[in-house]
Amino acid sequence: MDVLLLSRLQFAFTIMFHYLFPPLTIGLGIVLVFLEGRYLWTKEIIYEQAARFWTKIFGLNFALGVATGIVMEFEFGTNWAAYSRYVGDVFGSALAAEGIFAFFLESGFLGLLLFGWDRVGPKMHFFATLMVAIGGIFSSVWITIANSWQQTPVGHEIRDYVVNGKVYQRAEIVDFWAMVFNPSTMDRLIHVWLGAFILGAFFVMSISAWYLLKGRHLEFAKRSFTGGLLLATVSSLAQLLSGHSNARMVSEYQPAKLAAMEGIYETENSTGLYILGWPDDESETVKYGIEVPGMLSFLVHDDFKTPVPGFDQLEETWGRPPVWITFQAYHLMIGIGMTFIGSTLLACWLWWRGTLFDQRWLLWYFVFAVILAFVANEAGWVAAEVGRQPWIVYPSLVNGELTGGLRTSAGLSEAVRAEQVLGSIIFFGLIYFLLFVLWVTLLHQKISHGPEIDEVDENDEYPSMKKAFE
Amino acid sequence: MDWQLLWFVLLGILLAGYAILDGFDFGVGMLHPFAKGDEERRIVLNSIGPLWDGNEVWLVTFGGALFAAFPEAYATIFSGYYEALMLVLGCLIFRAISIEFRSKRPEAWWRSTWDSLFFMSSLTISFAFGLAVGSALIGIPLDDRGIFRGSILDQIGIYQILVGLLSVSMFLMHGAIFLVFKTRDDLQQRMIRWTRRGFVAFLTMYLVVTTATWLWIPRAVATFEHFPYAWIVVVLKFLAVANIPRCLKNHNYLQAFFSSCCVIAALVFLLGVALFPNLVTSSPVSENSLTIYHAASSEMTLKIMSLYALIGMPFVLGYTFMAYRTFRGAVKLDKHSY
DSSP states (O other): OOHHHHHHHHHHHHHHHHTTSHHHHHHHHHHHHHHHHHHHHHOOHHHHHHHHHHHHHHHHHHHHHHHHHHHHHHHHHHTOHHHHHHHIIIIIHHHHHIIIIIIHHHHHHHHHHHHOTTTSOHHHHHHHHHHHHHHHHHHHHHHHHHHHHHHSOOSEEEEEEEETTEEEEEEEESOHHHHHTOTTHHHHHHHHHHHHHHHHHHHHHHHHHHHHHHTOSHHHHHHHHHHHHHHHHHHHHHHHHHHHHHHHHHHHHOHHHHHHHHTOOSOOSSOOEEEEEEEETTTTEEEEEEEETTHHHHHHHSSTTSOOOOHHHHHHHHOOOOHHHHHHHHHHHHHHHHHHHHHHHHHHHHHHHTOGGGOHHHHHHHHHHHHHHHHHHHHHHHHHHHTTTTEEEOOEEETTEEESOEEGGGGSOTTOOHHHHHHHHHHHHHHHHHHHHHHHHHHHHHHHHOOSOOTTTTTOSOHHHHHHHO | OOHHHHHHHHHHHHHHHHHHHHHHHHHHHHHGGGSOHHHHHHHHHHHHTTTHHHHHHHHHHHHHHHHHHOHHHHHHHHHHTHHHHHHHHHHHHHHHHHHHHGGGOOOHHHHHHHHHHHHHHHHHHHHHHHHHHHHHHHOBOBOTTSOBOSOGGGGOOHHHHHHHHHHHHHHHHHHHHHHHHHOOHHHHHHHHHHHHHHHHHHHHHHHHHHHHHHHHOHHHHHGGGTOTTHHHHHHHHHHHHHHHHHHHHHTOHHHHHHHHHHHHHHHHHHHHHHHTTEEEOBSSOGGGOEETTTSOOOHHHHHHHHHHHHHHHHHHHHHHHHHHHHTOSSOOOOTTOO
């Protein structure tokens, strides 16, 4: 196998594993801030107990996010050295900002969050929780800026520079704020955040629904579930708008990515939207497609008759990403998103009617829906990153000519050989398999153990007195 | 001072911060097997429990800053030291998760497995960082593009191994002094004995490596002609090293810890002096070395990053101070501990 394919596989594998954790900790961070805030406000002990429980789960996920995140930072240099030389001036500065403005904040207060319960007062603890949550959000800001710059690069110039008397080219920053607020940053950032909120909310609902089904920690589970439900409903609806805005942005700046997402091989007068399908590169058609005629034209151009360009017009200039993967990942993400809108609205309606917690089938759905939320986050990443191939830094079209891009194949490390990469894939494969098993096992254990709440709390008139005598 | 030199210095500060802070984490990991029974082991583990993650961020930020300020050096070093870095990554992962996972189940086999992984990864990383420093001083074969052209065998030799042992002994001493603050009674007495053993090991390796550097790497000393005031640091470093046994004898561990921090900082400083103006030294063809001027980003980026540092560093020091203050003193185990 060749170094390029192996390095791409290695990157995809390690980042997809890493990306299980950051959205979850961002989402859970919001939940923690909410719970502790409620506790400070209402002084109801149940919120503190809930916060303590979710903090333990947060800690486990956070540790795995940190451990697998360092790998990502290293891989830019180990496997993509030519890319690093080309973009270091721009991409590197965003990455360094993540370190200094986000990671230090998160980790500085993490100790307090996890171990500080009995050492600092509730206000200070709330502050620490808030700082950790903000740190997570800052981190997503900078990493999304860095990634978005690769997708829609602006604010830089391609300039010559000299190493040992020879001239090479690289991207250099000329306008910092233009780089930060490049055309895709805000759209993508909001999309990432909402994805994280949805995941965090579904995670909380999953565990709460399970307690409800098992008849355990009922008061805790009901409050957690409804809080999660509100966050999930609002975020899912907002995600629809955000997704639409994203698709328009992609159609403008990365037309070949949109063509791959929607499987547009040939430009037609009016472009339909596939609900499902099986893109086939050989026949250049989408087989077994279920299509809404003219819908994509409408979504992109507010008009059913304006064509969205296909590969027949785009490929020569922009190249063609792997269509099948991009198409399926994109449709999977959207399909799950739609399911979430339907199911959360239904649950809200039932909650309003007061019968939500009697619907066992719906609670079982929510127990497992968190897996869909993970899948949707991952699929979104796949659609975004596979869809930009063959470019590692997307070019822009100036006066009909592509400028400034870098092909993925040109970003590789020259010093690295295939067997080294293969070795590292096996190495990380083993470690990550172990981590995955441990993660699931320990989560299961923590969930089985449940929050530290006296089961009789709800009927006990003097819970605090009972506590005092313990 | 130009921007490139400023960032060379700032990277040195990040590296020194990392070595001082995560250094005692490694030492704690290496001393962990000498704690007896589950309670003592938990005490040792929890001495760094709330702190290790923040300490590791210094490395992450060092990596990010190297990428941004000197992308050529970042690309060359990271792709050149492929196997070594994968090993380091594996150790960082195992160290992190052994801290996190150990307490999660009560079975003896579970805990002893994570205990040994914690020890092994701490030891391996300490050694690997030393190897890397040794290799940076000796140099690796680069071509005229600054790309590593060699194999892993070009990165390992007697000198590198000696520096690796120096690094192990230094972190062992540093960690032992740290643990004296964090433990009580019998365990503390044992750690006090380890501070002395650690110092003896460190002193031995320090003298060996200093002599070896003097003999084998003339360019490491040559820079002193450009920076005669760097001799002041050499003198201060000798004083700091000499101060450690004095403090250990008087049971003044705070000063001993401060001295060992100074020793680590001074060694990082001298590493910088020895490398300057190179970031990556090429050997045998020294003209291919990547200097801080070849390898740097544009001045615009360096200026932006300086602004980051100016805004960010006071906060960082604030968080760090606060975290260490909150968790000061001997470890008391409670239900939130690992």
